[in-house]
Amino acid sequence: MSARNQEIEVKNLTINGQALQAEDGTVILEAARSIGIFIPHYCYHPKLSIAGCCRMCLVEIQGQPKLQPACRTPVEEGMIVSTDSSKAIRAQRAQLEFLLLNHPIDCPICDQAGECGLQDFYMMEFGQHKSRFAKEEKIKRPKAVAIGPHIVFDAERCILCTRCIRFCIEIAKQPEIGTKNRGNHSQITTFPGQQLDNPYSINTVDICPVGALTSKDFRFKIRPWFLYSTPSVCPGCANGCNIFICINKKHYVNLQRAQIYRLKPKENPEVNDCWLCDEGRLSYKLVNENRVLQPHIRQDGQLVLVSWERAINEIKNRVQKILTEYGPQRIGALASSKATNEANYLFKKFAHEVLETPNLDFLKGLTGYGDDFLIREDKTPNTRGAIDLEIGPGAGGIGAAEMLSPANPLKGLWIMGAEPTESYDNEQVNEALASLELLIIQTSNFTASCQWAHIILPSATFAEVDGTFINYKGRVQRVFKAMQPRPESLANEVILGRVARAMGYDWQEHTPAEIMRQIAAEIPRYHGLDYEKIGDKGIQT
Structure with a gap:
């Protein structure tokens, strides 16, 4: 029988009086986590190799004379572990x-205040508000140093957990940082002539347990306890x-006034584990950049602001004019791989039934x-969806x-959620669009x-x-509304429904x-x- 087919051996042990398998x-730290027992740690990360250097996770194991690090000690049959004994607590406090x-x-x-592990343990868990080491004797190190296009480093706050180093080597596959000097003067630094600028660099901010690595984009914008998080898809x-x-x-109550401050990775082992590329992380900026906040109609060569009622009435008259004078073969409809499946499905139905x-x-x-x-070469989130919907x-x-x-033989064209010059030659696209009698862009x-x-x-x-x-890969995933559309902006499905009803079609919302x-x-x-x-992790089709 191959090793793959053999049954995985299970160990029986006890942690803080609770029996488990x-x-x-499995290391003790993860075994304890599985039954709701949290062991303090800084250097350990489930997706990185084990360093065992912070020594915060020391636990007492019956029969062993010294405390052992829970992050790198595997479980054994009959093992009896205590994470909250006086000996273990004293060691954690001292460390x-x-x-x-x-x-x-x-x-x-x-x-990092508000989401800092050091702050949580030091102030909240152990209540160690005093240090026996005088403030004036502390070693001074560089502060607020830009070590990459997205990252600011504060060496005084660093506790040398080495998570960032291991991430660059093992996950980003670009070893750009390491430690220099020895002992009390050890310090994280970039290698000579290099910056921390790999495509996943901001993940080092996520995994830094303290405030040593911070994001230039998010730095000092808002306190984390003022943020409300909604799951979604990049x-x-x-x-x-x-x-x-x-x-x-x-502004969660009044979501039209809400503002996105950052995107953070949500763990999904089937898609991205717990990581996110820098480009995707910063893509939230499009929500506020160059927004169309009200319907526009071109009059005398200029785009002017109008009401939704006026815009929809104009669409009704001009679309019907093209259909009457030229027929449906002279009007086109372009959906988008940036739009949701629901919007694309309704747009397809709109093109066939209304146009x-x-x-x-x-x-x-x-x-x-x-x-x-x-990172995929296709920079849109729903190409597979548009293909599956047979758009x-x-x-x-x-x-x-x-x-x-x-x-092109068209007189009219309706484009939803897409920019043609991203897919085709600018000059040809401009010439094609300029020749149309009616161009509607949603x-x-x-x-x-x-x-x-x-x-x-x-x-x-x-x-x-x-x-x-x-x-x-064909995984269907939920996109959740985190905020209301900006004033006068509407979801694509709502827009299509309003136009269809205005043109006499019995479309229910x-x-x-x-x-x-x-x-x-x-x-x-x-x-x-x-x-x-579909749930919160998606479903493979």
């Missing part, structure tokens, strides 16, 4: 005081990394750098390439193609809608969950799928 090879010998009293001004590429969208809690056109396709958007870890030309219809060609942000638009409709961003994305059930009923691959089954 753990797989052979904590040792780690703080040269630590500055920075808590009131430290960006819109930065086709990998579909799980994230938390962090907004100011003060009555076979000229339907989706724009794939930008491509760029990819690697063999989390493409019907019988006798034309695709995106022909629609955006200067020789978008959250002003784009290059808006210069040719006759009507612009403000839509919501990924952070302002509920729905689903499907990553490049459906929630994203109801639209997903419609998708599941029509697409065999997703039969029986609903939001409950």
